[in-house]
Amino acid sequence: MANRFSQLGLLGSLYTAQLIPNMFFTVALPVYLRSRGASLETVSLLSLLFLPWCFKFLWSPLVDRYGYTRWGHYRAWIFGTQSIAAVLIVICALFDVQAHLGSLVGLMLLITFFCATQDIATDAFAVGLLPVGDREVGNGIQSMGGYLGSIIGAGGMLVLLDHWAWTPTMLLLAVVMILSMMPMLGVQERSVPSPAAPEPASIWRYYGQQFSAFCQRPGMKSWLLLLVLYATGGSMGYTMLQPLMVDLGLSLGHIGWLLGIVGSGAGIGGAIAAIPLIRRLSRKWALSAIAILQAIVLLGCLLPALGLQQTVVPVVILFHVGLGFASTIMHTTFMDRTTPTTAGFDYSFQSSVSYIGGIGAAAISGLLVTHMGYPLFFGLCSLLSLLSIAVIYGCLGNIEPQSPILNPAEVASGQR
Numbered sequence: 001m002a003n004r005f006s007q008l009g010l011l012g013s014l015y016t017a018q019l020i021p022n023m024f025f026t027v028a029l030p031v032y033l034r035s036r037g038a039s040l041e042t043v044s045l046l047s048l049l050f051l052p053w054c055f056k057f058l059w060s061p062l063v064d065r066y067g068y069t070r071w072g073h074y075r076a077w078i079f080g081t082q083s084i085a086a087v088l089i090v091i092c093a094l095f096d097v098q099a100h101l102g103s104l105v106g107l108m109l110l111i112t113f114f115c116a117t118q119d120i121a122t123d124a125f126a127v128g129l130l131p132v133g134d135r136e137v138g139n140g141i142q143s144m145g146g147y148l149g150s151i152i153g154a155g156g157m158l159v160l161l162d163h164w165a166w167t168p169t170m171l172l173l174a175v176v177m178i179l180s181m182m183p184m185l186g187v188q189e190r191s192v193p194s195p196a197a198p199e200p201a202s203i204w205r206y207y208g209q210q211f212s213a214f215c216q217r218p219g220m221k222s223w224l225l226l227l228v229l230y231a232t233g234g235s236m237g238y239t240m241l242q243p244l245m246v247d248l249g250l251s252l253g254h255i256g257w258l259l260g261i262v263g264s265g266a267g268i269g270g271a272i273a274a275i276p277l278i279r280r281l282s283r284k285w286a287l288s289a290i291a292i293l294q295a296i297v298l299l300g301c302l303l304p305a306l307g308l309q310q311t312v313v314p315v316v317i318l319f320h321v322g323l324g325f326a327s328t329i330m331h332t333t334f335m336d337r338t339t340p341t342t343a344g345f346d347y348s349f350q351s352s353v354s355y356i357g358g359i360g361a362a363a364i365s366g367l368l369v370t371h372m373g374y375p376l377f378f379g380l381c382s383l384l385s386l387l388s389i390a391v392i393y394g395c396l397g398n399i400e401p402q403s404p405i406l407n408p409a410e411v412a413s414g415q416r
Contacts, residue, residue: 019149
């Protein structure tokens with residue numbers, strides 16, 4: 001039992017740490033720079049720092065294939081990438097944020113790249129660490145870690161910036177990154193056979209084989225379509241909920257409190273609530289529950305869209321409960337659809353499809369609202385969420401979790 005808690009605590013610390021820099025750079029830093037006179041064009045460019053998270057699947061096969069097995073294949077990646085990120089954060093602390101913003105953005109892009117790579121390794125490490133029966137708990141911890149990272153990175157670090165200024169805040173961030181790795185010293189990695197090493201001349205063929213093998217699994221194309229549908233409805237609705245609150249006359253402070261503190265707290269509650277539910281329901285029922293809940297919440301957005309300002313708080317709470325709920329279930333299902341030898345790629349590709357679908361949908365949401373108005377727009381978002389149920393029952397085959405395929409040498413020795 002103690003070992004199980006140490007494993008879950010480790011995953012929670014790693015998932016929290018990897019999100020803190022990203023949320024700090026893309027949420028807190030734009031506010032800080034704008035308050036000191038930075039242009040909107042400059043502030044908006046910081047959103048590009050999220051790109052490594054969208055395209056991390058491109059280098060995930062290399063994380064699966066290459067590693068320092070003496071430390072543990074994925075443990076070596078986690079220690080290495082997070083340590084490099086911490087060093088780069090210390091270097092950032094030495095620069096003046098306004099005088100050297102261009103150089104800092106380049107360093108921040110490297111930091112988010114290494115954090116995204118750490119996420120590849122952490123997801124793959126979790127696949128090997130957690131037995132099938134603990135996957136929903138582990139992914140609930142992941143969702144909670146993400147929300148906690150958001151609270152610390154977007155809210156807490158902004159407060160520190162206001163009181164401590166740039167250099168000490170960045171140094172503290174580096175310390176947090178290092179300390180979050182300490183629980184890993186007491187957790188061993190399960191040995192997993194690595195895929196065959198590609199020859200340098202055939203590296204592109206190796207990538208092609210990874211993509212092809214993944215997409216040709218039974219029901220995988222329908223599953224990827226489902227991920228896009230989920231991301232489209234939810235991301236469009238959440239993106240436009242924020243300007244809707246501005247249009248309703250809420251102050252920036254009130255919006256920040258709702259989205260950052262109240263919303264993140266509700267998201268943690270949703271992540272916790274999903275754990276016992278996914279244990280009792282089949283995967284298809286759990287995925288359907290996400291679609292129905294998301295559709296209801298998006299329809300609920302019609303109330304503030306029609307001018308009922310007093311409904312904003314419950315809508316925001318329900319929206320984040322739904323996001324936390326969906327995060328636990330979706331990431332658990334990601335883990336179900338991985339194989340141990342390519343866990344980094346399998347997991348990263350699924351999450352990247354979801355990210356890219358969400359970003360694409362968010363990008364056109366403003367145009368749709370301009371032409372449709374808020375009420376019709378939120379109705380469309382709700383309909384897109386309900387369409388995913390047709391994919392679940394019309395296209396997906398059996399998606400119930402299976403025990404991972406073990407290395408024959410491990411089976412012979414009685415290891416799991």
